[in-house]
Amino acid sequence: MRIFKLTFLILMFASVKVAAQVIPENTLGTTVSSEKSKIDNVETNQIFKRKGNLYFSWGYNRAFFGKSDIHFTGDGYDFTITDITARDEPGGHDFVTYVKPNTFTIPQFNWRFGYFINDKTYITLGHDHMKYTMDKQATLLSGTISTGVNDGIYDNTEVLVGDAAEAGVYQSKFVDSLPSGFVSEFEHCDGLNDVSFELGRLEQLWISNNNKHAFSVHGTIGAGMLIPDSDTDVLGQEPKHDMTAGKKAYHLAGYSVSASLGLQFDFCKHFFLLGKLKAGYINMPDINTTVGGGKASQHFNFVEPMVLIGYSHSIGRNK
Numbered sequence: 001m002r003i004f005k006l007t008f009l010i011l012m013f014a015s016v017k018v019a020a021q022v023i024p025e026n027t028l029g030t031t032v033s034s035e036k037s038k039i040d041n042v043e044t045n046q047i048f049k050r051k052g053n054l055y056f057s058w059g060y061n062r063a064f065f066g067k068s069d070i071h072f073t074g075d076g077y078d079f080t081i082t083d084i085t086a087r088d089e090p091g092g093h094d095f096v097t098y099v100k101p102n103t104f105t106i107p108q109f110n111w112r113f114g115y116f117i118n119d120k121t122y123i124t125l126g127h128d129h130m131k132y133t134m135d136k137q138a139t140l141l142s143g144t145i146s147t148g149v150n151d152g153i154y155d156n157t158e159v160l161v162g163d164a165a166e167a168g169v170y171q172s173k174f175v176d177s178l179p180s181g182f183v184s185e186f187e188h189c190d191g192l193n194d195v196s197f198e199l200g201r202l203e204q205l206w207i208s209n210n211n212k213h214a215f216s217v218h219g220t221i222g223a224g225m226l227i228p229d230s231d232t233d234v235l236g237q238e239p240k241h242d243m244t245a246g247k248k249a250y251h252l253a254g255y256s257v258s259a260s261l262g263l264q265f266d267f268c269k270h271f272f273l274l275g276k277l278k279a280g281y282i283n284m285p286d287i288n289t290t291v292g293g294g295k296a297s298q299h300f301n302f303v304e305p306m307v308l309i310g311y312s313h314s315i316g317r318n319k
Contacts, residue, residue, distance in 0.1 A: 048207050048214040048266060050116040052314050057274060059308025060098070061108045063088040063130040063192070066301035070186065072143075072234055074294030079143025079154060081161055081183060084298075085168045089131040089189070105129075110306050112198075120202050124220070128194040128278075128304065132228075133187040135168035137161060138175045141182060148235050150181055162186070164233065182235065186296070188228040189241070190248060194256050194282070196224025202264070214266045218276070224256040226282060232289040232296070240288045254284030254299075270312055278304040 065088070071080045092098055092107030112126030140156045160178040162168075164185045167175070200220040207214040229250050231241040240249035258280025266272045283299040 046204070046207055047119050048204055048211065048216070049314075050119045050122075050312070053116045053312045054315050055112075055114045055116075055272075055310050055312035057110075057112050057114075057126075057272075057308040057310030059110045059274070059306050060090070060092065061110055061128065061130065061304050061306035062090055063108065063132075064303045065132060068298045068300035070183075070296055070298045072183065072289065072294065072296050074234065074237070074290055075292050076147030077143070077145045077235060079141055079145060079182075081139045081141050081159075084139060084161070084186075085135045085137060086132050086187075087135060087168075089133055089187075091131075110308060112308075112310075114200070120204075122200045122202075124198045124200060124222075126196060126198070128196065128224075128306075130192040130194065130302070130304065131187070131189060132192045133189070134162045134165060134183070134185070136163060136165045136175065137168045138178055145182075145235065148181075150179070150235060183233065184236075185231060185233040187231050189231045189243075190229035190250075191227075192282075193227045193229070193250075194224045194258075195227060196222045196256060196258065198222030198258075198260075212267070212269045216264050216266070218260075218262045218264055218274070220258075220260045220278075222256075222258050222260075222280075224258070225252060226254040226256055226284050227251065228253050228284065228287065230287050230289065230296075232294075234289050234294055234296075237290045237292060237294060240291055240294075249288045251286070251288045253287045254282065256280055256282045266312075272310050272312065274308045274310065276306050276308070278306065280304075 065086045067083045067085055069080055069082045070084055090108050097103045097106060108131055109129045112124045114122050114124035116122045138158055139161050141154045141159045142156055144153050145151055158178060159182055160175050160180040161183040163180050198220040200218055202216045202218045205215040205217060227250055229241060229248050232239050241247060258278055260276050260278035262274050262276030264272050264274045281301055285297040287296040289296050
């Protein structure tokens, strides 16, 4: 509900029109056509020129995930755990992490390349690097397991998952007494990587007299490919991802659809700061889990606030 209220306030702010400029009164001899020309010139000067611009932006995000059911299949098992909660892992607990060449990609980051088709419409390609870690929690498990110590048939049986993770906010101490060892770890640790195309539109709110600084509100819609690197512990079987051995498990696992709303400040003609709230849906039907061919599938909603800084420059006209 708070997110919806924030979005509503931004939309209300975006609806405020740029204050009308006072047009000097005509002299007695000015014709109607010359008056129209003056008005056209004022309107033109109020537009922050973007057509033909290429831009690049870099920034960092937080991510919040809806609950999801996760289905696991593999050699000797086929089961589902329900209403799973998860959290992000933003990293970057000190400023140095964000500026050192060998650590600035450790936190959850975003980058985008974009091109302005005209002064208000643009297309972008980018990468949202989020991280997803399943909480320690009680859940209901249904399905069959024919391997290991948890061999059996389960029908909405309450069990413990995420044994190796931190407990979720609403988990009580009794969860430690539940049967465990089913899914001790499940995280998209080296990225819940969403590589997406977006179509965007902006509306200008303000521009400075020298046409070098401006405020604008931005909206986008997009679709992407999910390429996670997933670290899992399913029934104690060897995971596809092994951080110790340097083994990654990047894999095209699914897709995303999303929309965003943001406020941008352009300064010194070429630079900008952008604060943006993105929300969407992720569906991953083909997640790699174990070296033995184990798979998982899940889908969930997400909300992703982010802050970015960028540079824009024309490739099609003189500045």
